Amino acid sequence: MNPLARENSMYRFVLSSIFFVWISTVNAAPDPVLSQTLQQKQQELAALTKKVDAAAAVLADEQANLARHAEGLEEATQSLVEAEREMKAKLLAAETNPDETAMRESVLASIRYNRFEARVKRYTGRKEESEQSVAAAEQAYQNLTKQQKDLEFVISELSSKRDELARKKVAASTNVQVAQSVSAPAKAAEVATPVAAKAEAANTQVVKTEAPKAKEPTEQAAGVGTWPYLSNASEQDIRYARTYIAELEADKAKGEIDSAPLVEVELVAKNSFGKSDMDYLGDDLYMLTKKVRAGSQRFALFNKDYWHTIPEADDQAEYVFIFDVSSLSKPELFLFKKSLIAQ
Template sequence: MYRFVLSSIFFVWISTVNAAPDPVLSQTLQQKQQELAALTKKVDAAAAVLADEQANLARHAEGLEEATQSLVDAEREMKAKLLAAETNPDETAMRESVLASIRYNRFEARVKRYTGRKEESEQSVAAAEQVYQNLAKQQKDLEFVISELSSKRDELASKKVAASTNVQAAQSVSAPAKAAEVVTPVAAKTEAPKAKVSIEDAAGVGTWPYLSNASEQDIRYARTYIAELEADKAKGEIDSAPLAEVELVAKNSFGKSDMDYLGDDLYMLTKKVRAGSQRFALFNKDYWHTIPEADDQAEYVFIFDVSSLSKPELFLFKKSLIAQ
């Protein structure tokens, strides 16, 4: 009887130990979650800076376009006034030709001014965009690490609970028959539940490539993800499109073009692009990107993600990156 009581006390102690979470793992997970919170603030701040720079660029681009048109009109007027003054050199004609020349010079200076501002804004947008993309990638990588740590913690906790249950079962069976014998518990094999595998899981963890830059993981992610969705679409296994029509506007590259629904809240378009900083417009939102000089006339893949209609995202990358 005395030994049976001791055995029961041992079972209570071992159950408590097994149920406790791994302190090192929990501390690491907590630290990573704090890092993610701080990094998320940086991503939001970088996104705000990028939006401001894009707004400045749009304003300067619009100002340059208006100033250029005004310069064309002023040049036409100046030539007409100068010709009139040469044909009939009276005081009125001479005065009008001088005023027309002054207006032309003023608009020419305005075009130069807006050109300089636009070039500076393009550099600022490119720098802000690079900062944002780097931080966003760090954020996704850290989210993956946290997910892995959480899964590991839950897995260890499940194993410890299972071990405690096996100890209890062994104690209950052996105690009445052999009160003096201490039974060593043997953990039974438990089959892990099969989780549903999504297309993204099949593709592996990664992010979309950006312009001409991509890691092997990102290339594999994009290639597999697109291939799976296209295969499902070919078999007619595609969800309904959240938006009836999606038109991508790229004035500096290809004008306007409709995007095809790929499935999984993604729209896709493949088009040749021109090099340089330019605006890609979707609905009422502008996305500014700088296409490298080496990619002039290269085919680019555009992915429009509307999984969040309030915060849609546009991804673009060189098609040859994912070529088999």
């Protein structure tokens, strides 16, 4: 093969490699319609959350008003009882000794009694109005919180679907890249081999011995960046997770661990185990093993929320949480059932 033909062949090989990388990137991209729907629902949830907070503030104000009116009614009632007792005593004294002083004191006592009686009626009316306002505020708050929970469930389902699709796309694109990486050395060797020398046994033997060497990294490359998800995992995913964690734990036990990029990482799972600190595993990964409850729920790390739906069959099962901060601007949380990687 002349130099120009060989250069053209190598150029086509490079272009095909770039094409496969581009295809894998496109395949890994999220579904645009699903992402748009999820974004819209998240915006609706943000607006609804503000309404819930406002309704909670209104309810708190109405409850405070009710407590104030109830306290005022109690004090007015006690004052009315004392005023009634005093009025009866003054009226009896005026009847017994009807002089000017006794008559004046009985009149003043009656006026005081009437004033406290009016105050009791006023606070009674205010208390009844406050009770109605509290009932209305409670109803409004309950309606909004129900809408919030329903919307959170929808978002959780959409997020789970998006994560599952993304995982499948990444796995598929990774397999394409691995297949290309295996076949590439053989193709390159064929391009580099002169046509006239293909009949020679020595050169043929060189081509045959190099192809198996290219397969050695295939199993590793197929698992790079692929963690199990919930209770679902291929044998390749399980082997990758088990090997990766075991190697990092072994290095950590020997003291061969890099410095943690974050001083403290706290995972919040309100519906499962509350708050718990994650341990640094090395290689920009933090790990935590905890029992979880079934159902749709939020897992929070710093200011980012991750919504996942734990299957009913995994209720109270131990889950492994892996927090990848290799990109601090786009950290990732992976979670899967611990029994998947048990030896």
